[in-house]
Amino acid sequence: MRKILVVCCTAHAFGLSVTPFGLSGTRAAAARKARFCSPHAMMAPADEGECDFLVIGAGANGMTFVDSMLLANPECKIVVVDRHEMPGGHWTVAYDHVKLHHTSIVYGLESTKLEGSWSRLALQRRMLPWDHCATKRELLDYYAAAMERWCRAGSVRYFPCSAYDFSQLQQQDNVSGERLHCWSSLVDSREHRIVVRHKLVDGARGECRVPSECPLDIPVDPRVALITPNELNSSSVTEAARVVVLGAGKTAMDAVLQLQRLGVPPQRVTWVIAADGWMLNRAPSTTLRGSTKLFAQALLRCDGDTEAAYATLEQEGHFLRLDSSVTPTRFRFPTVDLDELERLRRVHDVVRRGRVARIDLCAGAPTLAFGDGQPPLNLPAGSLLVHCASPGPLHAATGRRRLFESDGVLNLGHVFQPPVPVSVAAIARLEAARVDSTLDLAFGRDVTGLQEENDVLDALFTNYDLSPTSTDHLRPIINLASFVCLLDPDPAVAVRWLRNNRLSLYRNLLPFQRLRVCEDVGVLLEKSKVLGLRADEVRQLRQMHQTKLGAVRGE
Numbered sequence: 001m002r003k004i005l006v007v008c009c010t011a012h013a014f015g016l017s018v019t020p021f022g023l024s025g026t027r028a029a030a031a032r033k034a035r036f037c038s039p040h041a042m043m044a045p046a047d048e049g050e051c052d053f054l055v056i057g058a059g060a061n062g063m064t065f066v067d068s069m070l071l072a073n074p075e076c077k078i079v080v081v082d083r084h085e086m087p088g089g090h091w092t093v094a095y096d097h098v099k100l101h102h103t104s105i106v107y108g109l110e111s112t113k114l115e116g117s118w119s120r121l122a123l124q125r126r127m128l129p130w131d132h133c134a135t136k137r138e139l140l141d142y143y144a145a146a147m148e149r150w151c152r153a154g155s156v157r158y159f160p161c162s163a164y165d166f167s168q169l170q171q172q173d174n175v176s177g178e179r180l181h182c183w184s185s186l187v188d189s190r191e192h193r194i195v196v197r198h199k200l201v202d203g204a205r206g207e208c209r210v211p212s213e214c215p216l217d218i219p220v221d222p223r224v225a226l227i228t229p230n231e232l233n234s235s236s237v238t239e240a241a242r243v244v245v246l247g248a249g250k251t252a253m254d255a256v257l258q259l260q261r262l263g264v265p266p267q268r269v270t271w272v273i274a275a276d277g278w279m280l281n282r283a284p285s286t287t288l289r290g291s292t293k294l295f296a297q298a299l300l301r302c303d304g305d306t307e308a309a310y311a312t313l314e315q316e317g318h319f320l321r322l323d324s325s326v327t328p329t330r331f332r333f334p335t336v337d338l339d340e341l342e343r344l345r346r347v348h349d350v351v352r353r354g355r356v357a358r359i360d361l362c363a364g365a366p367t368l369a370f371g372d373g374q375p376p377l378n379l380p381a382g383s384l385l386v387h388c389a390s391p392g393p394l395h396a397a398t399g400r401r402r403l404f405e406s407d408g409v410l411n412l413g414h415v416f417q418p419p420v421p422v423s424v425a426a427i428a429r430l431e432a433a434r435v436d437s438t439l440d441l442a443f444g445r446d447v448t449g450l451q452e453e454n455d456v457l458d459a460l461f462t463n464y465d466l467s468p469t470s471t472d473h474l475r476p477i478i479n480l481a482s483f484v485c486l487l488d489p490d491p492a493v494a495v496r497w498l499r500n501n502r503l504s505l506y507r508n509l510l511p512f513q514r515l516r517v518c519e520d521v522g523v524l525l526e527k528s529k530v531l532g533l534r535a536d537e538v539r540q541l542r543q544m545h546q547t548k549l550g551a552v553r554g555e
């Protein structure tokens with residue numbers, strides 16, 4: 001409680017408006033920083049008492065968990081700890097020209113529209129809601145406002161500039177039933193301790209690895225002119241003989257587009273692409289159909305054949321590729337519109353020789369070496385390299401991990417296709433139901449043969465591995481079925497939640513939009529052999545289909 005007052009008073013002490021909207025540019029950034037990272041906030045006592053949940057990470061995931069948990073259980077007391085000085089996770093250190101790739105209407109928090117009022121968008125910005133892709137500033141203001149609301153309401157205590165050491169989880173003594181957790185201030189190294197009544201929530205280990213915080217992991221001659229997208233501006237590029245973009249993901253696409261905005265002719269740009277990926281079309285016809293769930297459903301139609309699913313989605317106009325003569329080999333959910341695609345295609349000097357293995361400087365000119373016997377790329381002296389090749393959000397650490405790890409630990413992750421927040425909202429909703437004892441545990445125990453509630457949840461509702469090598473793309477359908485069956489004895493409760501949730505891909509945006517969970521599980525069972533489902537998965541899905549999902553057929 002003391003902390004809440006300190007944080008709130010700080011805003012007034014600095015003479016700032018408590019509403020982040022309306023502040024602009026660097027003033028807004030300074031205000032956000034002052035509000036959450038003042039020296040006063042560091043004077044809190046080391047004994048922080050108790051809380052229900054201790055959330056590590058104030059990124060999109062941690063923030064969504066807090067929001068959805070408070071919606072389900074407004075009495076809950078939550079503490080949030082984060083290394084950064086303001087909420088927003090990787091967005092706080094992203095390049096200034098970054099924007100959401102997906103539409104804002106399915107990103108952020110369950111309680112609050114990221115895109116703002118739909119009528120204001122239409123009248124003031126002449127924009128349809130699904131065309132809104134939030135800027136970095138909009139995202140930071142949005143998360144700062146939410147944190148401030150929760151702190152003012154007394155639901156949340158927020159500790160920015162603080163680090164939690166996860167190794168303590170191995171030494172945790174839960175025998176007494178008390179779960180004591182510690183973190184340290186990065187400002188004055190002071191240790192803070194708290195007793196957690198329910199769970200530690202790990203919203204940090206899937207953290208997004210962006211270039212500004214994740215240097216290239218290959219040998220690079222220190223004399224090479226190498227920048228991150230954060231340093232991409234008119235003064236950094238004007239002198240460059242050539243600008244060389246390293247990376248194939250959305251950060252690289254953003255860099256290529258930004259270079260054109262900065263007036264660099266595409267002929268002066270080289271784009272080094274290790275592997276082409278499929279992109280989602282941001283057109284409303286794709287976006288409003290819950291763009292990313294199209295992939296799992298295409299896989300069902302194509303008997304699990306990934307290549308055939310890609311081809312079908314391309315024919316239908318939902319998937320796009322950079323070069324019509326190059327077949328992409330992977331899909332990591334980047335989204336572009338047709339205008340952006342046309343501008344990306346203006347760069348003709350695209351180098352496809354696999355991953356860069358090292359970067360040297362020979363007589364003032366950079367040379368890129370590749371593996372697999374590929375010839376090196378010799379660049380002219382004075383070339384500027386832009387590092388856009390960090391792993392981003394979908395790296396190996398986000399792969400297989402128990403979500404409902406134990407009675408004391410909950411890990412946030414992906415259970416449906418991106419956008420990510422709906423996955424975290426669903427995890428929070430299940431956890432709230434577990435705390436309130438409203439889960440259909442009898443059904444879960446019957447289906448799994450397990451007794452302990454976290455084990456039951458964990459067996460049926462598993463992390464969707466989105467790392468580049470994943471073959472787990474039917475997982476979202478299985479998780480959706482589990483969610484509908486477990487959340488409540490009445491499956492209509494979960495369906496209503498999904499329908500009314502602004503983050504959900506299954507909400508009623510279009511009259512013909514259907515959840516199709518019963519129908520999709522029916523197809524999974526019909527094609528279980530060709531789809532390679534395990535015997536225990538088939539048995540569990542059959543039981544869900546026969547006993548609960550029939551009640552939501554046609555939804």
Ligand SMILES: Cc1cc2nc3c(=O)[nH]c(=O)nc-3n(C[C@H](O)[C@H](O)[C@H](O)COP(=O)(O)OP(=O)(O)OC[C@H]3O[C@@H](n4cnc5c(N)ncnc54)[C@H](O)[C@@H]3O)c2cc1C
Pocket residue numbers: 056057058059060061062081082083084088089090091094098099100101102103107162163164165166203204205206207208209210250251392393418419420421
């Ligand atoms: C350029 C870009 C554009 C994107 N666009 C979209 C989009 O349009 N739609 C979409 O769905 N996704 C998008 N994503 C991905 C999406 O934003 C991420 O998946 C999501 O934000 C990840 O959130 P997170 O909270 O897990 O991670 P982060 O945002 O990285 O937050 C993790 C937080 O944990 C904190 N932390 C880590 N370790 C500790 C510790 N030991 N102690 C204390 N704190 C710690 C960090 O300080 C950080 O603030 C985009 C990603 C990038 C890079």
